[in-house]
Amino acid sequence: MMRTLAVLAALTWLCLASVRAGKVGQQQVGGPQRHLVCYYDSASFVKEGLGKLVIDDLEPALQFCDYLIYGYAGIERDSHKAVSLNQQLDLDLGKGLYRTVTRLKRKYPNLRVLLSVGGDKDIETSEDAKDLPNKYLELLENPTGRTRFVNTVYSLVKTYGFDGVDIAWQFPKNKPKKVHSGLGSLWKGFKKVFSGDSIVDERSEEHKEQFTALLRDVKNAFRPDNLLLSTTVLPNVNSSLFFDVPAVINYLDFVNLAAFDFFTPQRNPEVADYTAPIYELSERNPEFNVDGQVKFWLRHSCPASKINVGVATYGRPWKLTDDSGDTGVPPVQNVVDEAPVGTNTQLHGIYSWPETCALLPNQNNIYSKGANAPLNRVTDPAKRFGSYAYRAADKKGENGIWVSFEDPDTAADKAGYVRNNNLGGVALYDLSYDDFRGLCTNDKYPILRAVKYRLSN
Ligand SMILES: *[C@@H]1O[C@H](CO)[C@@H](O)[C@H](O)[C@H]1NC(C)=O
Secondary structure, three states, rough: HHHHHHHHHHHHHHHHHHHHHHHOOOOOOOOOOOEOOOOOOOHHHOOOOOOOHHHHHHHHHOOOEEEEEEEEEOOOOOOOOOOOHHHHHHHHHOOOOOHEEEEEEEHHHOOEEEEEEOOOOOOOOOOOHHHOOHHHHHHHHHHHHHHHHHHHHHHHHHHHHOOEEEOOOOOOOOOOOOOOOOOOHHHHHHHHHHOOOOOOOOOHHHHHHHHHHHHHHHHHOOOOOOHEEEEEOOOOOOOHOOOOOHHHOOOOOOEEEEEOOOOOOOOOOEEOOOOOOOOOOOOOOOOOHHHHHHHHHHHHOHHHHHHEEEOOOOEEEEEEOHHHOOOOOOOOOOOEEEOOOOOOOOOEEEEEEHHHHHHHHOOOOOOHHHHHHHOOOEEEOOOOOEEEEEEEEOOOOOOOOEEEOOOOOHHHHHHHHHHHHOOEEEEEEEEOOOOOOOOOOOOOOOOHHHHEEEEEO
């Protein structure tokens, strides 16, 4: 009898303990919890006009995000320190955004706030900078530099109250695929001879090992404080060159695959194509799709639960010319990188979701002509490649546009892919390109909402 009681007591205790552990591990009960990682690029804070996203605009998003990743910090050339890229904005006493965003945790206690380093936003603009070597690789090559980085990134995190760091290391990118049409292929032959153009980094094996060491050191510095460490694989960075997946995955809480921008007007000025398809399009893009990137990490023993699929909230526009044809069916040849600049983002080669939305057929533009005529929207019922919209050039060769974009439905399809493959979640790039003002349908953050809904239902 005594023994039975003792066993019962022990069982009860175990049961209670596991319930408590379940709570701490955040709602593990009732199926896996998928993560929604929201990027906030603070460059949008300093814009003028409708593209300006201030902290009040951010708040409606935060109920949907498990992680807010604040972008972007950078590294200082030669000193190898982790630094703010805009000290006035980020650090200013009392009103700096580092403190402001980490304080949001008081209001949203389940939110974790990370600082991201790199993200293709750490660009030196001075005249001589373009001839200098990649400072991200230089840092890796220098053991003292690595230590310097680890110490300074740790100190930023601790000083401003972040929950950890996202390392979006600026590795060299794949060269864009050259297009060949008649004359073009001759030219391609020429170029090969002169530039030997397919090698991305001759010392990638070394850099891969050094990057593993860097992540290990950051994780070791973070461990006593239980700080989080994630990495972002930036668009067009070849994971197999720089990520020793089985080694680094031990140091990472999760990895965000920025699986978009496979095609961009900047990289591919002559041909327009889907920028972020989920699956391979015939033989056109064996590795340039979400599934290809995810499979690579899975194949190299990354647990599915640590993979977050990166989803862009923006589109990529090209200008169609006389010679682009009028069907819009991708790949579209003879395009140019000269689409009109979006009025909110004020950036070349990128349209935020509300900017694309305004070009699609709606009550305001249904009878408009010329430069204001609505684009034809082509959806993807098979949920494999995404949407595009286009307006063929007129007789003078003007007003042609072709945009590949993510909308709430296609973004939700990607969340569906995440669920079907039991992945960790979605990483959204970024909040400032979603419709945070509700200009399109009065709903604020429609892409974020659609992703959240599909991840949890
Ligand atoms: C990535 O690198 C591997 C070699 O490590 C190569 O086989 C593969 O083709 C590369 N992928 C791309 C998209 O360049």
